[in-house]
Amino acid sequence: MCNKEIDTKQMIIEAAEAEFLDKGFGNAKMMAIAKRAGVSHSMLHYHFQTKENLFQMIFRLKISMISQMFEGISEQNLSFFETIRRFIEGQFDFIAQNPRMPLFIMNEVMSDRKKLNLVIEVAKPKGLFIFSRLENMLNEEIEKGTVRPIKFINLIMNIFSINVSFFLVCPLISELILPFDNVVKEAILHDRRESNVLFILNALRP
Numbered sequence: 291m292c293n294k295e296i297d298t299k300q301m302i303i304e305a306a307e308a309e310f311l312d313k314g315f316g317n318a319k320m321m322a323i324a325k326r327a328g329v330s331h332s333m334l335h336y337h338f339q340t341k342e343n344l345f346q347m348i349f350r351l352k353i354s355m356i357s358q359m360f361e362g363i364s365e366q367n368l369s370f371f372e373t374i375r376r377f378i379e380g381q382f383d384f385i386a387q388n389p390r391m392p393l394f395i396m397n398e399v400m401s402d403r404k405k406l407n408l409v410i411e412v413a414k415p416k417g418l419f420i421f422s423r424l425e426n427m428l429n430e431e432i433e434k435g436t437v438r439p440i441k442f443i444n445l446i447m448n449i450f451s452i453n454v455s456f457f458l459v460c461p462l463i464s465e466l467i468l469p470f471d472n473v474v475k476e477a478i479l480h481d482r483r484e485s486n487v488l489f490i491l492n493a494l495r496p
Contacts, residue, residue, distance in 0.1 A: 298327075298329060298333065298337065299337050301327045301328065301329065302323065302324075302327045302329060302333075302334055302337055302338065302344070303344070303347060303348060303351070304327070305323050305324075305326035305327035306318070306323045306326075306327075306338075306341075306344040306345075306348060307348050308326060309322055309323045309326060310345065310348070310394065310398075311390045311391075311394055314394075314397065314398060315341070315345060315398050315405075318341060320334060320335070320341055323341075323344070345405070346408055349405075349408060349409060349412065350408075350412050352388065352391070353409065353412045353413045354412070355384070356380075356381070356384050357413060357416040357417065357420070359380045359384065360377065360380065360416075360417075360420050361416060361419075361420055363376040363377060363380060364420050364423050364424065370427045370428065370430070370431045370436075370437070371491060371494075373424065373427065374445075374449075374490065374491060374494070375487050375491065377424075377449060378449055378453065378483075378486055378487045378490055379483060379487060381449065381450070381453050382453045382482075382483045382486060383483075385453055385454065385457050386457070386479055386483075389457050389460075392454045392457055392458060393458060395409075421442070421446065424442070425442040428440070428442055428445060429442075435496065436495075436496070437494050437495070437496065438494060438495065438496040440494065445490075445494070448490055448493070449490055452486050452489060452490065453486055456482055456486070460478075
């Protein structure tokens with residue numbers, strides 16, 4: 291595949307993602323995606339054929355990105371607490387780069403078994419390996435007494451919920467309580483990222 295073709299596919303993928311996030315999967319139109327990407331409808335069809343194919347490509351890329359990040363962290367042989375820190379920071383940064391994705395997943399994926407199966411199919415194999423390794427690390431620390439007894443599923447739920455909930459609530463706070471520009475937003479993101487890390491780590495200590 292030549293560079294021009296790769297660039298065209300990338301523009302289409304980015305345009306489709308924006309269209310899905312703005313309008314939802316059901317209301318997104320292939321013609322509108324082609325217009326956003328600056329390509330003809332026939333070119334869009336040539337590369338992806340259907341809207342479903344575009345959706346699958348986008349989610350495979352996103353899941354692959356976060357899986358590779360978590361896999362890289364788990365392979366660094368860091369201490370347990372540093373590994374947890376990197377997991378929280380990594381997930382927070384990923385959502386910060388894709389702030390509308392959590393709500394989109396709740397609205398579009400969790401209500402559609404076919405889309406949910408796609409996420410499970412792509413994420414589960416690597417996720418099981420990474421989480422198994424992390425669970426072993428947690429159990430070792432519990433045995434040593436450096437971490438209070440906690441079920442692994444509760445730890446993962448705590449990490450996911452504290453990061454995701456911030457990005458779900460943040461736009462509402464900005465509109466209703468404390469409007470902020472990009473500079474203020476960056477400062478809030480930085481502070482919240484560290485706050486989330488400390489909240490989880492402090493809760494783990496006996």
